[in-house]
Amino acid sequence: MIILGIETSCDDTAAAVLCDGSELVSNVVSSQHNIHSQYGGIIPEVAARQHFKAINSVLKKAVEPLENKFRDVDAIAVTNGPGLAGSLLVGVNVAKGLALSIGVPVIGVNHLEGHVYSTWIEHNEIDKNPGFPLLCLIASGAHTDLVLMKDFGSFSLIGRTRDDASGEAFDKGARMLGLGFPGGPEIQKAAINGDAKKRKFTKSKMPGTFDFSFSGIKSALRREIEIESSKGKISSQKISDFAAGYQEGIVDSLVSKTVEAVKEHYANGIIIGGGVASNQLLREEIADKSPVPVFIPRPNLCTDNGAMIAMTGWIKFKEKPSPQWDLDVIPGMKIG
Ligand SMILES: Nc1ncnc2c1ncn2[C@@H]1O[C@H](COP(=O)(O)OP(=O)(O)O)[C@@H](O)[C@H]1O
Ligand SMILES: [Mg+2]
Secondary structure: OOOEEEEEOEEEEEEEEEOOOEEEEEEEEEEEHHHHHHOOOOHHHHHHHHHHHHHHHHHHHHHHOOOOOOOOOOOEEEEEEEEOHHHHHHHHHHHHHHHHHHHEEEEEEHHHHHHEEEHHOOOOOOHHHHHHHHHEEEEEOOOEEEEEEOOOOOEEEEEEOOOOOOHHHHHHHHHHHOOOOOHHHHHHHHHHHOOOOHHHOOEEEEEEEEOOOOHHHHHHHHHHHHOOOOOOOOOHHHHHHHHHHHHHHHHHHHHHHHHHHHHHHOOOEEEEEEEHHOOOHHHHHHHHHOOOOOOOOOHHHHHHOOHHHHHHHHHHHHOOOOOOOOOOOOOOOOOO
């Protein structure tokens, strides 16, 4: 079965072709980062218009390796939430129109489930070895959720951020430090030359819960920058030290809560997905501290992509759902 996955929930226009749930035939992403970096964040109206401009060529590229192009596609999966309403609408409407014209079924996919199922692209037996339950950390620009996965399609939310998402904390921190957008990769890059010990940020503990909070560390960074800049221009070495300390603080929160939750819920393994999962320090720290095996997709399958939507579609289509011709967008969709 050949599935076309379409993703337009935020600022990446993406499509991918997945064959029989294992062979990733194509994975095309057209990013709007250059446009949004001028504003230091995403402007929803601009994002929707850009999706509209990019979607046709992204889809054409995605089916390019198939002998009969769109005619070889057996089913279409598309993100219908959560995300920006205008952005989601582009993907959902294009998916429905395309499915109708080539005569194949279309189904909606929860973007957050997509980040979890992305792991199955490279590790397609996790459900058998180590097996369920699996503890999933979804860490992105809009979400930071800890979810216990008991089976395919069975998720329960056990923790979430009370304020900013971890990716948002990276983005806002980078902006304060005068680094580019998206902030996560920029902070990671700046931190390479920095010394985290020189600028330590204590993590918020949120005792007795598996919830996160990143507003405190963000305010602490702002204060430190204000103090430092009152003494004159901040040197690039100091920017790097700030970046290293800030990155370490965010990663420390994510890793310690995830490890606590794994023990409490007797999970057999950890899955990490979402853009922040591509952070190198996070990948190293969790591998070091986890008592169970850790599965994280390669970086380009952590940030938003069509492959994770196609993979989720494959898992859902195996259950033979009826096509969703009345599919609508649900911007506030949750997991668990
Ligand atoms: N190497 C990295 N380190 C930390 N954060 C990262 C890294 N790469 C991307 N991110 C963050 O991931 C977020 C984007 O996540 P993604 O899942 O692609 O989008 P969305 O939030 O729209 O679902 C951004 O906030 C970005 O700063
Ligand atoms: Mg995402």
